[in-house]
Amino acid sequence: MSGDKARPEPAPRIKRFYQRAEAAPLEGGFGVLLDGRPARTPLKTQLTVPHEVLGAELAGEWQAQDPDIETPTMPLTRLANTAIDGVARERDGVIESMAAYAGSDLICYRASAPEGLVSRQAECWDPIVRWAEKATATRLTLTAGLVAVEQSPDLIPAIARLIADHDDLALAALAMTTTMSGSVLMALALSRRAINADAAWAAAHVDEDWQISQWGEDAEAARRRAGLYRDFLAAARVLDLCRA
Structure with a gap:
């Protein structure tokens, strides 16, 4: 067995599974529709933000993903996920x-x-x-x-x-x-x-x-x-x- 420390495996890539991402008013604020269906957080809560401009910028992040969804390039989405799945609960x-x-x-x-x-x-x-x-x-x-x-x-x-x-x-x-x-x-x-x-x-x-x-x-x-x-x-x- 090698004495080298095992390197963590890279996170699996997620292929883009939608054709179109667009901003839309949703219950509780503004969110992103992926082929007409609301985007969701990792805990499966509907992804919504209280500001229309931010909703449009979130949609822009999702639309820019091609061919894989790379979350490091989606800082606004990650912040919104943190707010919904983390901060709101604690x-x-x-x-x-x-x-x-x-x-x-x-x-x-x-x-x-x-x-x-x-x-x-x-x-x-x-x-x-x-x-x-x-x-x-x-x-x-x-x-x-x-x-x-x-x-x-x-x-x-x-x-x-x-x-x-x-x-x-x-x-x-x-x-x-x-x-x-x-x-x-x-x-x-x-x-x-x-x-x-x-x-x-x-x-x-x-x-x-x-x-x-x-x-x-x-x-x-x-x-x-x-x-x-x-x-x-x-x-x-x-x-x-x-x-x-």
């Missing part, structure tokens, strides 16, 4: 777990050197700190290094209230941006339009971008980052539509 738990990020949020932990990185963190993160302090009526404690610092006991409850002010779809998008960045404060600033998607992406990747500027980036890392960027923009799009 909403309170999602809010609680996201609010907990505020206790050790990325943007509160700063580098002490080199000077260029310190400056870039301040440039990207300080506007979010100012917004968060105003939005939560608390003062954030910042630190240089990885030693844990305590935040105001009022911070997490205030953050939880801001998170709860999102419907299930927006909450799924907020959760994605939070876990991708390590910062619920950044995700909320994006949702509240205190920063735009480009500023949020930059804030989430300050350290990584600094390393790339110093040492370069290999092709595999670049491909992975491109996929993450696609997902991030989809989440930002959902947040923007939900605030329209």
Whole structure:
């Protein structure tokens, strides 16, 4: 037997099984018809979203699949599935777990050197700190290094209230941006339009971008980052539509 670790087998490909995907008003919102039949989530719930524009964009994702259905290229559909099959069933738990990020949020932990990185963190993160302090009526404690610092006991409850002010779809998008960045404060600033998607992406990747500027980036890392960027923009799009 070989000593090499077994590699996981790739997910089986699903052949496109429909001729036409089109957006349509459905009970509970807007969805996608596949040859006249409503598309469904992995748990067999009807795929619907509350916004007509988003319904059309979902249909565009389904129509673009050819010859196989490749879910990594369908970030809006995956977000909608998460909202319907996951967030809607565990909403309170999602809010609680996201609010907990505020206790050790990325943007509160700063580098002490080199000077260029310190400056870039301040440039990207300080506007979010100012917004968060105003939005939560608390003062954030910042630190240089990885030693844990305590935040105001009022911070997490205030953050939880801001998170709860999102419907299930927006909450799924907020959760994605939070876990991708390590910062619920950044995700909320994006949702509240205190920063735009480009500023949020930059804030989430300050350290990584600094390393790339110093040492370069290999092709595999670049491909992975491109996929993450696609997902991030989809989440930002959902947040923007939900605030329209």
